[in-house]
Amino acid sequence: SQKIEQNSEALNIQEGKTATLTCNYTNYSPAYLQWYRQDPGRGPVFLLLIRENEKEKRKERLKVTFDTTLKQSLFHITASQPADSATYLCALDGGSGYALNFGKGTSLLVTP
Amino acid sequence: KAGVTQTPRYLIKTRGQQVTLSCSPISGHRSVSWYQQTPGQGLQFLFEYFSETQRNKGNFPGRFSGRQFSNSRSEMNVSTLELGDSALYLCASSLEAGSGNTIYFGEGSWLTVV
Secondary structure, eight states, X not given: OXXXXXXXXXXXXXXXXXXXXXXXXXXXXXXXXXXXXXOTTSOOEEEXXXXXXXXXXXXXXXXXXXXXXXXXXXXXXXXXXXXXOEEEEEEEESSTTOOEEEOOOEEEEEEO | OOOOEEEOSEEEEOTTOOEEEEEEOOTTOOEEEEEEEETTXXXXXXXXXXXXXXXXXXXXXXXXXXXXXXXXXXXXXXXSOOGGGOEEEXXXXXXXXXXXXXXXXXXXXXXXXX
């Protein structure tokens, strides 16, 4: 069956360090992979989209990698700040014409 | 530009009742998707509408239904509510259908079934 796995354990890091979150998937051949941020009680907010033929994408302090051989995406936040504390969700398509499927998310806590 | 608007934000229903949730997409967006979010299952895809047609449907029972109107506004309905239907229901819109498009979520409707 199709699975999208993200670390269920919260990630606690110190302010200024780089946070790295992992998204692994099985039985998918996604054309796209997206990352979203969700704050408690709010809807998810889009952060980055990376295509299957792209290895890496950057946006300000965010960097996403996409390895279709390993079936894995890594999401990095450099110089992390307490305001980055949130749950981060990865999402990918189930195939051409199909809607996005989401992982359960990883909670990130950045402490001063 | 106004974001995705969902109403109501909070509601409490009794088992066996039915509920209708409403979603107004971002102006110009023609695709609307619905998701259910629970602590145990995470975000689960319910259905996607584009130009008033259901394009995709997730693995939910027939008690869950939806529709899209000509102005792209959408509603979802859950009939014969069960306790397990308690969840945050999220609506998202995008310019076009398909997973390569960025989707923009509303703040959700919190449904509690008692």
